[in-house]
Amino acid sequence: MLIYLIEGDRSQSVSLGGVLSGAGYMVACYADGADALRAMRRTAPDLVVLDRKLPDIDGLEVLAWIRRHYADTPVVMLTSAALECDIVAALEAGADDYLMKPVKHAELVARINALVRRTRRQAARSDAQSFGAYTVNYQERRVLMHGQAVSLTPKEYEILEMLARNVGRLMPREAVLNQIWGQVHDLTHSRSLDTHIYRLRRKLHLGQQSGVSLRVVYSHGYRLECHEG
Structure with a gap:
């Protein structure tokens, strides 16, 4: 789990970042909105x-931007505001929860x-997902492009599903190999992954025209990116 902590007060940022890291989360800290938005354009938290x-x-x-894109x-x-109208404004703008400062760490x-558990339950119940020109039906293991079925091999589908469930997030190459081929994999599987990525790009015509690109981040991994219309 990657959490973006956007907090202008350095001492608060260090304190809260340490608490979240201690709770087992990966934390990226940003001191202002502009830096945070630039980071979110690269990798979704x-x-x-x-x-x-x-x-x-x-x-x-910043919240409005997040709601438009993620x-x-x-x-x-x-x-810091104790006024009910400020809290209502935050919730109506799309915040899932709020906390008053000074924040109690526990x-x-x-x-x-609690939010993570709820989000995971919602994701588990999701039968299908649409992005760009594509719809992935997880129940039927079927992919549609512009409403037309695309024929994928089982391995191609599994790789696409992993990327689709994490649109906008960088998926480490090692994590993809572990999930698709298991913990024990070798150079043959690594080359096979490269081939499957190449075939997915061709079969799905991934690019600006479809609204989605499959980006290879050299030596790191892969990311499905939706283009803004």
Whole structure:
């Protein structure tokens, strides 16, 4: 789980980042909204902890951007305001939860754990997902492009499903190999993965025209990227 902690107060950022890391989460800290948005354009987080008062952008503007691009990403908003109208504004703008400052560490971890459990249950119930020109039906293990079925081999489908369930996130090459071929894999499997990635690109015509690209990040992994219309 990758959490983006967007907090303008350095001491708070260090403190909360340490708490979340200690709870087993990967944490990327950003001191302002602009840096956080640049990072989110590259890699989507699994969850965001967002301060309402940032030094450069109103936290609600950052929240609005997240909701436009990553509608299902959970967001916990931190606020110093005790007024009910400020809390209501955050929730109506799309925050999944909020916490008053100073943040109680145990409560923050408990709230995030609850959001993660809820998100995972929702994902497990999801039968299909659409992005760009594509729809992946997880129940039927079927892929549609512009409404037409695409013939994929079992391994091609499994790789695509892994990437589709993590659109916008960089999937490490080793993680793909482990999930598709198991913990024990060799150079043959590594070359086979390269071949499967090449075939997926061709069969699905991945690129600007389809609205989705399959990006290879050299020596790191793969990421499905949706282009903004």
